[in-house]
Amino acid sequence: MVRTTPDPGSQKQGPVLSWHYTRSLQPTFLARRQLSGQLAGADALSFSIKSDREGTLMMRLGTAGGKNYLASFHAATGWTDVALRLEDFLAENGGGKLNPASVESLLLADLSGQNRQSLGNRTVWLAELRMSPARAGDVTTVGASAPVNIAGSWTASAGAIRLGSDPLRQIATDVLEWNYELGPVPVFIADRGGTGRFKEAAAGITFRARSDRAGLLFVRLVTSSGSHIVNFTATPYWQTYTFGFDQFVAESNDAGRPDPGRIRGIAVADLNGEKGTLSGRRTVWLTRIGVIGPDRKPIQ
Numbered sequence: 163m164v165r166t167t168p169d170p171g172s173q174k175q176g177p178v179l180s181w182h183y184t185r186s187l188q189p190t191f192l193a194r195r196q197l198s199g200q201l202a203g204a205d206a207l208s209f210s211i212k213s214d215r216e217g218t219l220m221m222r223l224g225t226a227g228g229k230n231y232l233a234s235f236h237a238a239t240g241w242t243d244v245a246l247r248l249e250d251f252l253a254e255n256g257g258g259k260l261n262p263a264s265v266e267s268l269l270l271a272d273l274s275g276q277n278r279q280s281l282g283n284r285t286v287w288l289a290e291l292r293m294s295p296a297r298a299g300d301v302t303t304v305g306a307s308a309p310v311n312i313a314g315s316w317t318a319s320a321g322a323i324r325l326g327s328d329p330l331r332q333i334a335t336d337v338l339e340w341n342y343e344l345g346p347v348p349v350f351i352a353d354r355g356g357t358g359r360f361k362e363a364a365a366g367i368t369f370r371a372r373s374d375r376a377g378l379l380f381v382r383l384v385t386s387s388g389s390h391i392v393n394f395t396a397t398p399y400w401q402t403y404t405f406g407f408d409q410f411v412a413e414s415n416d417a418g419r420p421d422p423g424r425i426r427g428i429a430v431a432d433l434n435g436e437k438g439t440l441s442g443r444r445t446v447w448l449t450r451i452g453v454i455g456p457d458r459k460p461i462q
Contacts, residue, residue, distance in 0.1 A: 181287075187281075189272065203263075209292070220273060242406075344444055366404065368402065372401065375440060380430070381429070
């Protein structure tokens with residue numbers, strides 16, 4: 163069922179699209195058509211989204227030539243601002259590069275029921291869908307164009323880490339690759355250099371990630387007063403994640419909210435081996451690690 167309602171949490175002033183559905187073994191989708199020419203000159207799709215059940219959603223753009231382009235992202239239980247660059251949409255069946263002016267339809271899909279572990283009812287709320295022109299350096303990237311990114315030089319507690327090309331050849335710049343063995347203790351990659359950049363990040367962080375094996379990962383911010391964590395599900399597909407500092411949970415009662423000016427380090431951790439939810443080897447790839455400003459948009 164789809165309807166337009168006020169935000170049930172009273173955080174959004176404008177109308178909110180509410181989509182309530184039952185996840186099954188078949189993909190569930192919400193489609194908007196008659197977009198002919200509306201994306202001409204645009205470089206990104208931006209919107210706010212939340213869900214009563216956390217998980218991955220996919221957006222598909224259909225063109226006049228019958229080709230489809232896909233991008234996936236994470237929907238959390240609180241409002242999250244998502245910006246999907248049109249250049250990051252991947253062609254189905256070798257469709258070539260997306261021409262924004264040719265886009266005729268937009269489809270939002272939930273494929274999570276196909277794994278038989280995420281069935282049942284779900285409600286997704288969507289607001290403030292807009293097309294935006296690109297700005298040079300919207301997000302600092304890991305790669306040849308920016309070999310030292312927001313997190314500086316990473317180190318690994320286990321396994322090997324390196325800068326290399328995306329094995330799927332879907333990301334043009336180099337990506338950070340971490341290959342490791344899951345065991346009885348948590349494993350992580352961390353950096354304590356280059357974090358002065360957080361002083362200008364009044365809202366939070368953004369990045370793209372994927373893993374050869376789907377499962378939870380944690381982002382940990384270490385500050386002078388304590389540490390704060392947030393989790394996300396990495397899948398075999400590239401996804402864009404954006405987390406406001408208000409979504410991080412303090413690991414001690416006196417840590418408070420993360421203060422951007424007091425952040426001393428950032429880490430990505432895998433606890434699946436300790437919890438027994440995954441075993442064996444795993445590889446995680448990260449790129450376009452950046453910060454978002456007070457307007458919740460990426461900043462250089």
